[in-house]
Amino acid sequence: MTTDLEALNAAPRLDNQDPTLFGQTPSQTVGPFFHYGLPWKGGADLVGRSDLGARPDLMPPEHFLLATSGVSGAPQGEVIEIAGGIYDGQGTPLNDVMVEIWHANAAGRYASDEDGREEVPLDPHFVGFGRGATDANGIWRFRTIRPGRVPGPGNTLQAPHIALSVLGRGLLKRLATRLYFADGEGNGDDPILALVPPERRDTLIARRRPDGVWWLDIVLQGENETVFFDL
Amino acid sequence: MSQVTSRLISRVILPYRREDAGAPPSLHADYRSTMLRAPRLAPLAIPATLTEVTGPDHAWARLMGPAMADLTVQHRGEPQGQRIVVAGLVLDEQARPVPDTVIEIWQANAAGRYIHSRDDWPAPLDPNFTGVGRVITDAEGRYRFVSIRPGAYPWGNHKNAWRPAHIHLSLLGPAFATRLVTQMYFPDDPLIEIDPIANAVPMPYRQRLVARFDIGTTVPNWALGYRFDIVLKGRDQTPFEEEHDDH
Ligand SMILES: [Fe+2]
Numbered sequence: 001m002t003t004d005l006e007a008l009n010a011a012p013r014l015d016n017q018d019p020t021l022f023g024q025t026p027s028q029t030v031g032p033f034f035h036y037g038l039p040w041k042g043g044a045d046l047v048g049r050s051d052l053g054a055r056p057d058l059m060p061p062e063h064f065l066l067a068t069s070g071v072s073g074a075p076q077g078e079v080i081e082i083a084g085g086i087y088d089g090q091g092t093p094l095n096d097v098m099v100e101i102w103h104a105n106a107a108g109r110y111a112s113d114e115d116g117r118e119e120v121p122l123d124p125h126f127v128g129f130g131r132g133a134t135d136a137n138g139i140w141r142f143r144t145i146r147p148g149r150v151p152g153p154g155n156t157l158q159a160p161h162i163a164l165s166v167l168g169r170g171l172l173k174r175l176a177t178r179l180y181f182a183d184g185e186g187n188g189d190d191p192i193l194a195l196v197p198p199e200r201r202d203t204l205i206a207r208r209r210p211d212g213v214w215w216l217d218i219v220l221q222g223e224n225e226t227v228f229f230d231l
Numbered sequence: 232m233s234q235v236t237s238r239l240i241s242r243v244i245l246p247y248r249r250e251d252a253g254a255p256p257s258l259h260a261d262y263r264s265t266m267l268r269a270p271r272l273a274p275l276a277i278p279a280t281l282t283e284v285t286g287p288d289h290a291w292a293r294l295m296g297p298a299m300a301d302l303t304v305q306h307r308g309e310p311q312g313q314r315i316v317v318a319g320l321v322l323d324e325q326a327r328p329v330p331d332t333v334i335e336i337w338q339a340n341a342a343g344r345y346i347h348s349r350d351d352w353p354a355p356l357d358p359n360f361t362g363v364g365r366v367i368t369d370a371e372g373r374y375r376f377v378s379i380r381p382g383a384y385p386w387g388n389h390k391n392a393w394r395p396a397h398i399h400l401s402l403l404g405p406a407f408a409t410r411l412v413t414q415m416y417f418p419d420d421p422l423i424e425i426d427p428i429a430n431a432v433p434m435p436y437r438q439r440l441v442a443r444f445d446i447g448t449t450v451p452n453w454a455l456g457y458r459f460d461i462v463l464k465g466r467d468q469t470p471f472e473e474e475h476d477d478h
Binding site: 008009010013014015016017018021022023024025026027028029030031032033034035036037038040043057058059060062063065066067070072088089090092094096100102103104110111112113114115127128129131150151152153158161163165167168169170171172173174175176178191192195196220221222225226227228229230231 | 244247248249250251252253254255256257259262264265266267268269270271272273274275276277278279280281282283284285286287288289290292293294295296299305306319324326335336337345346347348349350361362363399401403405406407408410411412413414415418428429431432435436437438439440441442443444445446447458459460461462463464
């Protein structure tokens with residue numbers, strides 16, 4: 001009698017398929033080499049077609065296979081530029097990290113099934129998600145529109161804000177934070193800002209520079225450490 | 232719809248769960264780069280708002296572009312290395328499928344070299360392999376891609392440090408709260424046990440990152456098959472509803 005070789009499978013072991021281990025897949029770092037895999041051309045430009053966000057300088061041109069901008073037209077709202085440095089615990093700017101943004105359109109509606117408020121208009125030209133690598137000097141930068149206000153818990157209204165994710169070498173998991181505007185309507189009673197110790201709120205508030213750019217430095221560690229959120 | 236109704240709808244926010252026991256800490260001293268990059272202060276717990284429970288669902292084609300599910304057909308010739316199929320499910324914590332969600336993929340070539348100007352260790356590049364791909368889950372949460380098995384590679388963490396063979400995977404999931412970037416490892420790799428990045432995940436949860444060799448996914452005379460399911464943060468079944476006593 002011979003073995004039914006076709007029916008043989010490898011013996012199971014403690015691994016991804018083990019039902020006793022079922023649960024959230026743990027996070028791992030993006031590492032230093034994500035540039036040819038994640039930030040597409042125009043990923044950091046939510047307003048028009050450009051190459052903003054990508055780092056094609058870090059690979060041979062025939063190996064840049066990521067997408068180019070899919071922006072279909074000009075979204076409604078005030079066009080803004082948001083930017084800043086990202087620094088480690090010694091104040092060194094980080095040129096090997098990546099930032100993602102997520103925010104509502106100018107009317108205050110998220111382009112998401114989960115935001116079903118039909119009385120607030122969607123914008124066919126605005127998704128609200130962006131991604132950009134830091135440049136050689138450790139600066140992140142997006143072109144987008146200024147978001148409207150969205151509801152908070154209970155009857156509260158949140159001040160205009162942009163949700164940020166920071167990913168990079170040395171970051172075992174995504175760091176989530178927010179950007180508010182220094183002149184934002186409702187900053188004073190924003191339900192999330194209110195949870196932040198007053199002396200740390202400034203780490204979330206972008207200030208308009210003379211050139212018009214809304215600037216927010218992100219400090220991963222140490223003095224003036226940015227407030228990151230547990231979601 | 233009246234303003235009052237609109238507010239009522241907005242008030243029912245079903246939060247996603249926070250990270251479970253398998254999440255790595257931000258600071259893991261054996262992984263040296265975390266020393267100056269991990270925040271010193273604990274993250275601030277905030278209630279879920281519309282911002283955290285929404286996400287760019289269904290917009291992957293406008294953002295990242297269409298699927299690129301075969302990493303072996305992107306250049307003139309076939310890449311060197313062992314051809315593999317990786318397949319699995321994207322699920323939430325209640326084991327419900329997450330459909331129509333994008334998985335972005337990047338990896339080293341068979342020799343363990345990345346097509347990246349900052350990767351300069353003396354292993355050969357492969358002109359026929361970039362190592363980037365993208366797949367979308369179907370209505371049942373299934374995905375599948377074709378690639379070659381990546382090689383291990385040395386890195387500067389400590390003397391004679393080697394990363395186990397791995398594939399980088401990036402998922403948005405349905406919401407800002409479900410964002411996940413992870414790495415998939417191979418079951419027969421002794422380097423996992425001594426890798427500081429994999430071991431930032433406490434045991435036994437580290438093994439959630441180890442794919443299973445599967446003869447059923449293997450394609451006869453063509454490619455070895457591996458199963459790897461990805462579990463995103465889930466939501467509790469019952470929405471938390473606040474008292475509507477103000478109208
Ligand atoms: Fe890697």
